[in-house]
Amino acid sequence: MPLDRIGDLPHNGRQIIFHCKSGMRTTANTLQLESAADGVPACILKGGIDAWRQARLPTVVDRSQPLEIMRQVQITAGTIVLTGVLLGLIVSPVFFGISAFVGVGLMFAGVTGWCGMANLLRVMPWNRRSKG
Incomplete structure (x- = not known):
């Protein structure tokens, strides 16, 4: 909870x-x-x-539940940064701005404790937790 x-x-x-x-x-x-x-x-x-x-005590993992939000943020941020870098190298240097935008967002999240990407991901359909 x-x-x-x-x-x-x-x-x-x-x-x-x-x-x-x-x-x-x-x-x-x-x-x-x-x-x-x-x-x-x-x-x-x-x-x-x-x-x-x-301590090797028993646990049960509910695989039907979504990944933790912070793992989703890491995967999403990494994918966006990599995409921005690749587009910047292949298409136009303007696309490096995508990576910079994500970097600024992550810095803001670290300083303030508020992460817009996490809040956005939290309301996505796959994060509607099933009742367990």
């Missing part, structure tokens, strides 16, 4: 285990997660799912 919807967490009095991929986001948002637990016993998985897997 995304952090901005954590207040909608249905817990029905059962224990809650918060986790992310590496444990960094859950650790950074401990107070907000504890508040969302609303007095229900809650744990934060130290080291995230990566540590869980490294």
Whole structure:
């Protein structure tokens, strides 16, 4: 569940285990997660799912779910930059501007924490998560 919807967490009095991929986001948002637990016993998985897997504990991967948004951003940005460079070399140097535009967008995302490409990809049809 995304952090901005954590207040909608249905817990029905059962224990809650918060986790992310590496444990960094859950650790950074401990107070907000504890508040969302609303007095229900809650744990934060130290080291995230990566540590869980490294300890060779069982996991289930739902392959029907889309790739993580940041992986989609990396694939899309890389494809656009490569296309801009190839078009710049083969067709016209004007196309190098495409790569520059993506680079500026990535720098802006890094500085502000807001990524337009991620927001755009998030609303694409393939990112409409199936109910699991």
